[in-house]
Amino acid sequence: MTVASSARAQSPAAEAPKPDAGKPDAGKPGAKGLPASLAWKDPNAFIVHSNQTVETKRGHTGSGVITPVGRLFIRNNVNPPPDSIVADRDAWRVEIAGVASPRTLTLAELKRIGLASVATVLQCSGNGRKYMQDALQPGQTIPGTPWTVGAAGCVIWSGVPLKAVVDMLGGPAGGVKFVTGTGGEDLPAGLKPKDVIVERSVPISTLDTVLLAWEMNGEPLPLAHGGPLRMIVPGYSGVNNIKYVKTVALTEAETDAKIQAASYRMHGVGEKAAPTQPAIWEQPVRSWITGPLDGGAAGRTVVTGVAFGGMHAVARVEVSTDGGRSWTDAPLVGPDLGRYAWRHFALALDLPAGRHVLASRATDAAGHVQPEDTAPNGGGYSYNGWRGPAVRIETT
C-alpha cells in the first residue's frame, strides 16, 4: 500500500475539490465532472473545483515541456463570452490606445503585422494557495480556490508582438507607464462594471515582451483559454494575461478596476487589499515533483518534476528524498524553451524500502532560491515554498 499526497495533507482526500463560493464564476459547488464547455478536455486529468475553476492533477502535465491543451487548467474571474466570438476569428477587433495613432484592428490585420512565438508558464496567481490555507492559525481564513500545484502549465503562444503593433501606430503616447488590457467578457447585469470587468495594468517595461496571441500550442486559441485573442505577459501570473482582449491601452496610471485596485494585491491575512500594496505581477521561482506519486517497489526510480523561474531561467534544481534534510542536484532534461518556460528535471536514484518525502528546490538565473515555505498572505498568492508540494510515498 502506498500513499501519495502533499507533505502536509496526509491523504489524497485532502486534495479533493471544495466549492468556490461567493465568486462570480462559481458553478455547481463540489461538481466532480468537467462542465459541458470543457468536455473536450481529458476527463481523467482534472480536479474540478467549479465550472470555471479546473485544476490539472499532479503528474498529468506530461514530460514533454509543453502542457497539452486538453490537460491545461482553467480559471476564469467572469464567465467566458459566447462561442460565437470564435466563429469568425479573423473578425475579432481589438482597440489599441495610448499610441500616437490609436486604432481598432481586426485579428486579420494583426496577422499581417508580424509573427512571434514564446513559451511561458501560465499559472494562476493562487496556485499553491492550499499550502497557505493549511498553515493558518485558528480563526484565520484565506478565501479562494485551494489550488495545490495544478493551476499551472507551460504553453507556446503565437501571435504578434505588441511592440510591433505600437511601432506601426506611431509609438507610445507621452507619459505612459503601464500596459492595460481589457477582457471581452459580457459583464453580469446588476453589478458596477468596474467591480467585475477583467482589466489589468502591468508596467510599461513589459512592452518589449507582450504578445497578442491567437494560437496556443500550434492550434487556434480555444475560447476557454481566451481565444480568439489573448494578451500574454511572459513571466507574469495568469490574471495579467487578458483573455478575449478587446482593448490594449498604454496608460499613465493603473486601471481603477476592482480586479487591479482591490484584488490581486500582496497584503496580510485578514487585511483589505488596497492599491498601495504590491500588485501580483511577476512570478517567483518555483518547482515541484511530478513523479513518482506512488511508492511501488523499492529500487531504481526516476524522480521527476518541473521548475521555472518566472522572469528568469532555471539555473539549478535539487531533489530531496528525506523531506529536505539532504539534497542532490537533478539534471534538467529536454529542450530549453527560454527563460519564461519551465524545465523538466529527472534524477535517477535508488530508493530503499520505506517511507520517503520527495521535494524539489529550484534556483533561478538571478540567484533566487525557493524558500522552504511561503508565509500566508491575505489572497493566498505567489506560494513558492518547497515544503508544501512535497510528496510522501512508501516503497516496499
Place this chain on the structure above:
Amino acid sequence: MTVASSARAQSPAAEAPKPDAGKPDAGKPGAKGLPASLAWKDPNAFIVHSNQTVETKRGHTGSGVITPVGRLFIRNNVNPPPDSIVADRDAWRVEIAGVASPRTLTLAELKRIGLASVATVLQCSGNGRKYMQDALQPGQTIPGTPWTVGAAGCVIWSGVPLKAVVDMLGGPAGGVKFVTGTGGEDLPAGLKPKDVIVERSVPISTLDTVLLAWEMNGEPLPLAHGGPLRMIVPGYSGVNNIKYVKTVALTEAETDAKIQAASYRMHGVGEKAAPTQPAIWEQPVRSWITGPLDGGAAGRTVVTGVAFGGMHAVARVEVSTDGGRSWTDAPLVGPDLGRYAWRHFALALDLPAGRHVLASRATDAAGHVQPEDTAPNGGGYSYNGWRGPAVRIETT
C-alpha cells in the same frame, strides 16, 4: 481571385489525393475522409491519400514550433496492431539484444531507468516526392505517395535514452555496428515475414541520441503514431523511427528485411534498389513557405514558413517573392528546440499588387544550402529543393 499552389502545379486540384495502389497499406483508393482509426484528428487538416497515408495540408502545422498531434501526418508500411496493445501501456515488452546482458523489459521498467525529451522533425522519406514525379521524362515513373510538404511535423518525444538502457545491461556486445529496431505489427498472412516486417538498421553512432519514447507532445503516444513505445532516431527520416517497437538489437550487420535491403535506398529512376546503395537515413536541410497561401490585398504581409537541418541546426533562411531571382534573409521566430527541431521564420514585407512566387531557402549549421531542385531518384526520396514547394499567389 487568388491562386495557391506549388510553382509547378498550376492549381490546387493538382495536389489532390491519388491512390497508393500496390502497397500493403493501401486503404480505399481516393478516399477523401479520414479513416475511422484517425477520426480523432482534425478533419480539416488533411489530404487523405489512403487509410494509412494521410498528409497535413500546408499551413496546418501551426506557428508554435510543435505540430499538434491532431494535425500530424500518418504513414504506415503495414497496418497497425490492434488497439489492445495500448490498453495496458506499461505492460508492453521490448527485447534488448546485442548487449552484454540481453533482456526483455516492460515499459514500466523502462520508465524507472531514465527520462529525456527531444524535439525532432518527423518526416516521411518521400515527403516532396510529387515534385520529382512532376519532373519525370515521358515513360519514367516513381512509385509512391505524391507527398508535397505535409508528410512532416515537429514533435517533442519523451522516453528513456537507449544509451541508458544499454549501459544498464552491461554495454554493447563486441563488434556491433548498427542499431536495429523491429516493429510490432501483425504481419499479413501468406507473405514471407522478411518481405513485410518493419525492421530497420541505423548506424551505431545513433546510440548516443536514440530515444525509446512513450510520450508525444506530453501525451501518451497514440497507437497511430507508434504507441505504446517508439524508437526515435533524431535527424533520421520517418521509416527509421520504429513504431510499437518490440526488439531493439545492437547488430553487426544491417537487417536483411526487404524494407532495409531492397527499399529506402538511393538509386536511379527505373533502377532496382539494392543493399549496396546508400540507405535513406539522415535528412537533408529543407524549408518551405506556410503562408500566405492566398494573395488577398496588396500591402504589408508576413511571409512565414518552417526550416530544418536534419542533423544540424538551421543557420539561415532566405525568402524570395520573385521565384528565386532575389532573396532576403528572414528572421527565425519562436523558441529554439534544438538541432533536430524545425524553426519557424517570419519576414514582414510589402507585396505590391500582382503575381508573386514565394520561396524559401535554408542553410544549416554545417553550411549545407538547399538546392534549387533535387534530381529525381527511383524511390522519390529526400527531396529538398526550394523550387518544388514554392507558392504562387496574386495580390490585388
